[in-house]
Amino acid sequence: xxxxxxxxxxxxxxxxxxxxxxxxxxxxxxxxxxxxxxxxxxxxxxxxxxxxxxxxxxxxxxxxxxxxxxxxxxxxxxxxxxxxxxxxxxxxxxxxxxxxxxxxxxxxxxxxxxxxxxxxxxxxxxxxxxxxxxxxxxxxxxxxxxxxxxxxxxxxxxxxxxxxxxxxxxxxxxxxxxxxxxxxxxxxxxxxxxxxxxxxxxxxxxxxxxxxxxxxxxxxxxxxxxxxxxxxxxxxxxxxxxxxxxxxxxxxxxxxxxxxxxxxxxxxxxxxxxxxxxxxxxxxxxxxxxx
Numbered sequence: 705x706x707x708x709x710x711x712x713x714x715x716x717x718x719x720x721x722x723x724x725x726x727x728x729x730x731x732x733x734x735x736x737x738x739x740x741x742x743x744x745x746x747x748x749x750x751x752x753x754x755x756x757x758x759x760x761x762x763x764x765x766x767x768x769x770x771x772x773x774x775x776x777x778x779x780x781x782x783x784x785x786x787x788x789x790x791x792x793x794x795x796x797x798x799x800x801x802x803x804x805x806x807x808x809x810x811x812x813x814x815x816x817x818x819x820x821x822x823x824x825x826x827x828x829x830x831x832x833x834x835x836x837x838x839x840x841x842x843x844x845x846x847x848x849x850x851x852x853x854x855x856x857x858x859x860x861x862x863x864x865x866x867x868x869x870x871x872x873x874x875x876x877x878x879x880x881x882x883x884x885x886x887x888x889x890x891x892x893x894x895x896x897x898x899x900x901x902x903x904x905x906x907x908x909x910x911x912x913x914x915x916x917x918x919x920x921x922x923x924x925x926x927x928x929x930x931x932x933x934x935x936x937x938x939x940x941x942x943x944x945x946x947x948x949x950x951x952x953x954x955x956x957x958x959x960x961x962x963x964x965x966x967x968x969x970x971x972x973x974x975x976x977x978x979x980x981x982x983x984x985x986x987x988x989x990x991x992x993x994x995x
Contacts, residue, residue: 706867708865708866709878710865711863713878719881720833725795725796725800726905729778733774734888737889741889743981758816762808765806779868779869785895786894795811835946845862849906852904853891871895879895880902881902883903885906886905888905918936919933919993935970938980938981942979965986
């Protein structure tokens with residue numbers, strides 16, 4: 705297990721990058737999860753059958769995929785550091801240095817799963833970047849990116865300690881720092897070979913394909929307009945601050961309504977503290993009212 709300490713100078717100069725390759729690898733991991741997060745059920749029902757059928761036709765990927773947990777795939781692939789100036793609409797596999805079978809799997813996943821949803825994902829990621837930049841300007845980077853991963857830590861002096869298996873010794877000077885959002889459950893690190901740049905891929909809790917935020921009128925009559933709006937906004941995991949911004953409700957009112965929805969088992973908490981999602985009961989109710 706290696707550690708890198710990132711100081712204030714690197715944090716002040718850090719940039720964000722949007723990476724089709726990172727998100728395609730994330731999608732492969734989500735599709736292959738044995739115990740996926742409950743709020744991904746609808747998306748998985750749409751894409752997983754075709755993904756599994758494709759895997760069955762490409763047995764040459766099994767020797768690499770089978771021994772590894774999907775959460776470990778990104779680090780094992782040793783993906784290149786994303787280019788923050790590259791066109792985020794294009795997937796480039798030529799610089800990844802992947803075995804042909806894995807490159808083909810990623811290309812298939814991009815073409816059939818990620819690319820049709822990419823405009824929606826880009827919008828969600830850009831909203832995330834804007835929110836985090838504003839929060840960093842007001843409250844500092846630890847407040848803007850509190851959940852980078854279970855092994856990374858913000859130190860009391862404001863420095864960031866990055867920890868990962870196989871991370872080489874800390875470079876002589878602080879590396880150039882990139883933050884890359886992903887919809888994967890867990891993030892990972894992408895250091896370059898010269899150890900002068902590192903990309904911190906962090907989970908946004910973003911659903912692969914955002915849904916509508918306008919609740920059906922019948923759901924508003926059933927639950928009340930505020931709770932119906934909150935339930936509609938929980939098409940992907942969100943926290944109180946995000947829900948307040950989306951619905952226009954005060955954070956205290958959001959908390960009160962969330963407690964009622966929790967008690968009714970219409971929402972549940974994710975593994976990220978303070979984030980909530982719609983349960984299967986709520987999805988069934990929402991779908992029935994949408995008909």
